[in-house]
Amino acid sequence: xxxxxxxxxxxxxxxxxxxxxxxxxxxxxxxxxxxxxxxxxxxxxxxxxxxxxxxxxxxxxxxxxxxxxxxxxxxxxxxxxxxxxxxxxxxxxxxxxxxxxxxxxxxxxxxxxxxxxxxxxxxxxxxxxxxxxxxxxxxxxxxxxxxxxxxxxxxxxxxxxxxxxxxxxxxxxxxxxxxxxxxxxxxxxxxxxxxxxxxxxxxxxxxxxxxxxxxxxxxxxxxxxxxxxxxxxxxxxxxxxxxxxxxxxxxxxxxxxxxxxxxxxxxxxxxxxxxxxxxxxxxxxxxxxxxxxxxxxxxxxxxxxxxxxxxxxxxxxxxxxxxxxxxxxxxxxxxxxxxxxxxxxxxxxxxxxxxxxxxxxxxxxxxxxxxxxxxxxxxxxxxxxxxxxxxxxxxxxxxxxxxxxxxxxxxxxxxxxxxxxxxxxxxxxxxxxxxxxxxxxxxxxxxxxxxxxxxxxxxxxxxxxxxxxxxxxxxxxxxxxxxxxxxxxxxxxxxxxxxxxxxxxxxxxxxxxxxxxxxxxxxxxxxxxxxxxxxxxxxxxxxxxxxxxxxxxxxxxxxxxxxxxxxxxxxxxxxxxxxxxxxxxxxxxxxxxxxxxxxxxxxxxxxxxxxxxxxxxxxxxxxxxxxxxxxxxxxxxxxxxxxxxxxxxxxxxxxxxxxxxxxxxxxxxxxxxxxxxxxxxxxxxxxxxxxxxxxxxxxxxxxxxxxxxxxxxxxxxxxxxxxxxxxxxxxxxxxxxxxxxxxxxxxx
Numbered sequence: 152x153x154x155x156x157x158x159x160x161x162x163x164x165x166x167x168x169x170x171x172x173x174x175x176x177x178x179x180x181x182x183x184x185x186x187x188x189x190x191x192x193x194x195x196x197x198x199x200x201x202x203x204x205x206x207x208x209x210x211x212x213x214x215x216x217x218x219x220x221x222x223x224x225x226x227x228x229x230x231x232x233x234x235x236x237x238x239x240x241x242x243x244x245x246x247x248x249x250x251x252x253x254x255x256x257x258x259x260x261x262x263x264x265x266x267x268x269x270x271x272x273x274x275x276x277x278x279x280x281x282x283x284x285x286x287x288x289x290x291x292x293x294x295x296x297x298x299x300x301x302x303x304x305x306x307x308x309x310x311x312x313x314x315x316x317x318x319x320x321x322x323x324x325x326x327x328x329x330x331x332x333x334x335x336x337x338x339x340x341x342x343x344x345x346x347x348x349x350x351x352x353x354x355x356x357x358x359x360x361x362x363x364x365x366x367x368x369x370x371x372x373x374x375x376x377x378x379x380x381x382x383x384x385x386x387x388x389x390x391x392x393x394x395x396x397x398x399x400x401x402x403x404x405x406x407x408x409x410x411x412x413x414x415x416x417x418x419x420x421x422x423x424x425x426x427x428x429x430x431x432x433x434x435x436x437x438x439x440x441x442x443x444x445x446x447x448x449x450x451x452x453x454x455x456x457x458x459x460x461x462x463x464x465x466x467x468x469x470x471x472x473x474x475x476x477x478x479x480x481x482x483x484x485x486x487x488x489x490x491x492x493x494x495x496x497x498x499x500x501x502x503x504x505x506x507x508x509x510x511x512x513x514x515x516x517x518x519x520x521x522x523x524x525x526x527x528x529x530x531x532x533x534x535x536x537x538x539x540x541x542x543x544x545x546x547x548x549x550x551x552x553x554x555x556x557x558x559x560x561x562x563x564x565x566x567x568x569x570x571x572x573x574x575x576x577x578x579x580x581x582x583x584x585x586x587x588x589x590x591x592x593x594x595x596x597x598x599x600x601x602x603x604x605x606x607x608x609x610x611x612x613x614x615x616x617x618x619x620x621x622x623x624x625x626x627x628x629x630x631x632x633x634x635x636x637x638x639x640x641x642x643x644x645x646x647x648x649x650x651x652x653x654x655x656x657x658x659x660x661x662x663x664x665x666x667x668x669x670x671x672x673x674x675x676x677x678x679x680x681x682x683x684x685x686x687x688x689x690x691x692x693x694x695x696x697x698x699x700x701x702x703x704x705x706x707x708x709x710x711x712x713x714x715x716x717x718x719x720x721x722x723x724x725x726x727x728x729x730x731x732x733x734x735x736x737x738x739x740x741x742x743x744x745x746x747x748x749x750x751x752x753x754x755x756x757x758x759x760x761x762x763x764x765x766x767x768x769x770x771x772x773x774x775x776x777x778x779x780x781x782x783x784x785x786x787x788x789x790x791x792x793x794x795x796x797x798x799x800x801x802x803x804x805x806x807x808x809x810x811x812x813x814x815x816x817x818x819x820x821x822x823x824x825x826x827x828x829x830x831x832x833x834x835x836x837x838x839x840x841x842x843x844x845x846x847x848x849x850x851x852x853x854x855x856x857x858x859x860x861x862x863x864x865x866x867x868x869x870x871x872x873x874x875x876x877x878x879x880x881x882x883x884x885x886x887x888x889x890x891x892x893x894x895x896x897x898x899x
Contacts, residue, residue: 188875195869198862202516202552204536210244213237214543218528219264221286222492224535226295227528228284230270232258236282238300241537242547248299254280254307260316260337266444266492266531271319271335279308279349281319281333305331308349314338317394320401322348334401334418344384344392344406346418346425384416384425393437399446403428403463407437413451413461415472431461431472441488443497443510445586447569448476450497452485458499460510462569475567478508479515487526491533495588496555498529498536505538509555511566511588516552554862562593578833578844580863581856591866593873595833599843603825604818606754606839607761611814614758615765616807622766623773624781624795635770642763650827653756658748658828665745666733667714667721674720675713682709743838748829750839757824765814772806773799805892812885816878822847846870 215237217230226240226247235256238247254274261272268284287299315338322332331351339345384404386392392414395406406414415429435453443450449461451474460476482503490497495510505527507517517536527538536548560566565574569588577590618638622631661668682705729736734745776799784794800807822845825831829842831852844852850867857864 188872191868191872191875195865195872198554198557198865198869200554202550202555204517204519204551205549206519207547207549208242209547210239210242210545212239212244212539212543212545214525214541215539216526217261217263217270218526218537218539219268219270219284220528220530220535220537221295221298222531223295224530224532226286226298226300227537228264228300230261230264230272232256232261236284236300236302238298240295240298241535241545244545245296247296250300250302251304253282253302253304254278260313262316262319263487263489265319266490267321269319269321271316271333273310273313273316277309277311278306279310279313279316279335280304280306281321281349305351306333306349310347312340314340314342317344318397318404320397320399322401334397336395336397336404338392339381339383342391344386344395345381346384346397346404347381382419382425385427386414387412387427387430390414394440396440396442396449399442405440405449405461407433407440407451409436411435411437411453413437413440413449413472415463415470417470428470429463429472431474433457433459433474439485439487439499441497441499442490443495444490444492445495445569445584445588447586447588448510450488450490450499452481452488452499452501454484456480456483456485456501456504458485458508464570464572466572473572476510476513478513479506479518481506482520486524489527489529491529492531493533494556496529496533496552498527500524500527500538505536507533507536507550507552511556511568512558512561514555514558516555517548517550519546519548521546554865556589557591557862557866561591564592566590566592576835578849580853589862591862593846593870595835596844596846596849596870597873598835599833600819600845600847602750602837602843603753603757603821603829603845604815606750607757607818607821608811608815610754610758611761611765611818612811615762615810615814616769618762619766619769619773619807620795620800623770624799625791635767638763638766640763641759642767644760646760646821646823647827649756649760650824653752653824653828654748657756658752661752662745662747664718664721666725666729667717670717670721670724671710671713674717675710678713678716679709737840743840745840746830746832746842749841750829750843753825753828753842754839756828757818757821760821760824761814761818764817765810768810768813769803769807772803772810775806776802805889808892809885809889812881816881819845819878819881820847820874821845822851826851846874 212229213231213234215229215231218227219230220227220241224241226238228236228238230236233256235253235258236250238250239245240247254272255276255278257275259273259275259277262270264270264284269281270284271279271281273279281304283303283305285301285303287301289297292298316335317338318336320334322334333349334346335349336344336346384406389410390412391409392406393409395404397404402418402420404416404418406416408414411433413431413433414427417426417428419425433451433453435455435457437451438454439452441450442448443460447462451459451461457480458478459474461472461474464471464473481499481501483501485499485501488497488499496507496516497510498505498507500506502524503520503522505519505521505524506515507529508515519536519538521538521540523541524538525541527536529536533552534550536550537545539545565576567574568577568590571577576592576594578592578595579590581587581589622634626634725731725733737743737745780798780802781794784798785791789797825843825845825848829844831844831848832842833844833849834841850870853863853867857867
């Protein structure tokens with residue numbers, strides 16, 4: 152008796168321990184899942200932080216008319232008509248070593264410094280020189296006080312009075328012996344817009360009559376006439392140019408006018424005439440022009456503070472200008488622009504305001520009001536802003552905006568990208584150049600996920616649920632014990648194997664036999680209908696022996712016979728109804744392109760992976776239906792199929808719905824099959840003959856290309872969070888529906 156009591160005490164203690172141990176394990180799993188979720192959210196959260204700025208010290212510099220900061224933003228060069236080129240540290244404003252002398256002072260005119268450090272200056276002797284600024288940093292020292300700005304000068308071309316230099320562009324050398332060349336846009340004495348090309352090996356003056364002035368006859372006579380000529384651009388009647396910018400290759404020129412028009416000129420080469428190719432109305436007088444990174448988007452500023460971006464598009468042999476971005480206005484006329492060398496942010500300024508905007512998102516990252524600003528500059532990294540007023544005071548700000556290219560509109564809305572005629576949903580995270588504009592819309596990825604899941608479920612649901620229904624309600628016990636383990640073994644096949652077979656075996660096979668596969672359902676149905684009269688005429692004993700519970704034995708030969716019929720009929724069908732070429736007919740008649748790795752291939756392979764899950768859970772739910780219900784239905788005169796359809800299926804619907812939701816979650820999260828069996832093209836078409844890119848596959852594709860803590864890196868974490876949330880919502884909805892069905896049928 153005492154031993155029995157001790158055994159009971161041990162059993163109770165063991166039960167308490169196991170209950171505690173199991174609870175601890177469950178709580179640990181929940182904590183691990185929540186920890187993963189918190190980590191993913193922590194990595195994605197910085198994407199949506201607002202930019203932050205901080206005002207730094209104000210330095211006192213000599214007044215200037217041009218600023219060019221070092222890449223680090225810790226030193227800058229100033230351009231001044233009276234003093235030339237000088238260097239200073241920032242933000243304390245200490246002067247640096249003197250820059251080598253350049254054009255004769257005071258300069259009559261000069262351009263701003265381009266992102267590569269190049270500019271042009273017209274000296275007091277009417278000679279045009281081209282400068283290139285660089286920095287000498289002895290021993291790679293990080294102390295800006297020891298740096299020295301260097302200006303390399305070329306040219307010294309006598310040009311007479313240009314009126315005002317507007318833009319300069321250094322041309323790439325052509326051929327092995329090609330020397331440096333520059334194209335210059337300027338205003339003539341009468342306000343005419345014109346351009347000329349200068350080469351380093353021929354410092355001859357321009358040959359048109361307006362390049363000489365009464366106060367520079369010696370310069371004109373000092374050099375013989377050469378091949379360089381000023382070319383006057385054909386302005387529309389009533390248009391008066393105010394500013395101009397040469398394109399990146401120097402072959403075209405953008406000009407703004409006092410009448411509020413942006414003009415686009417093709418500059419004639421090899422004797423061709425200059426032509427006005429396109430124009431666009433800006434709605435206010437144009438006061439400044441500039442380029443964003445890549446120089447594909449022209450930045451336009453107006454006298455009333457308006458800001459916009461314009462691009463040149465070519466279609467059907469014609470060029471047109473299109474305004475494709477608008478930004479918040481500045482206070483007062485826009486005076487200039489400077490682009491970041493790292494991303495699509497750019498600086499604009501007026502006398503009363505400086506601002507930093509992002510081209511793609513149209514977000515204002517920074518703004519600061521001021522008084523009498525004359526010039527401003529943005530560091531190459533885009534994290535330091537400088538603005539100098541008329542008295543020489545240099546104000547400096549630090550800008551912290553690590554992910555300016557991300558916004559809710561970018562992720563979920565249509566965006567007008569460079570080179571696109573209309574706003575679109577696009578995913579393209581990287582390109583072949585450093586000035587590439589990232590396109591990070593998640594809409595094509597969500598669409599691709601839903602598309603892949605849709606085609607997978609179309610294939611998997613009928614086979615899995617009807618197969619489970621047959622196995623649980625009609626198959627013989629011996630046959631059921633054979634089918635169920637075989638289907639469950641399918642779940643053990645690795646996804647990478649299924650993707651490998653689908654991409655390298657199934658996709659080429661389907662491409663060769665696409666018409667046959669499309670005819671297979673009709674051919675199989677025709678064969679089945681032809682077999683029915685034969686089956687009816689079979690002896691009753693034969694039908695009872697090979698019919699009830701063994702119908703699946705007739706399925707395989709029927710499908711094989713249907714495949715033979717479809718293969719034989721396919722060539723004639725393709726020749727008669729598809730002009731002999733299925734792919735060409737698909738493109739010409741329906742506008743669908745055929746990709747070898749397409750949605751049908753993905754649906755088949757992914758459906759093959761989903762079927763075992765849905766089949767197993769559905770079969771268990773169907774088998775758990777009380778036999779008393781089926782017996783009562785059969786006793787009332789219902790046929791086995793009527794009983795299965797109207798009694799068994801509704802009763803087992805909670806379990807079947809759970810099976811469908813689990814399979815849906817499996818299909819949504821599938822990675823390797825989609826990665827290997829489709830082209831991973833983020834298109835937004837329901838066309839079954841092209842591919843897609845899903846959220847899960849995108850994570851696998853983009854992870855090796857994502858720099859740590861960069862925008863793409865954090866966006867991939869956000870994608871993972873989105874997948875987590877999507878599956879969580881699906882499972883929650885599934886559980887709510889299951890509970891509702893359970894209460895309704897009161898059987899589970």
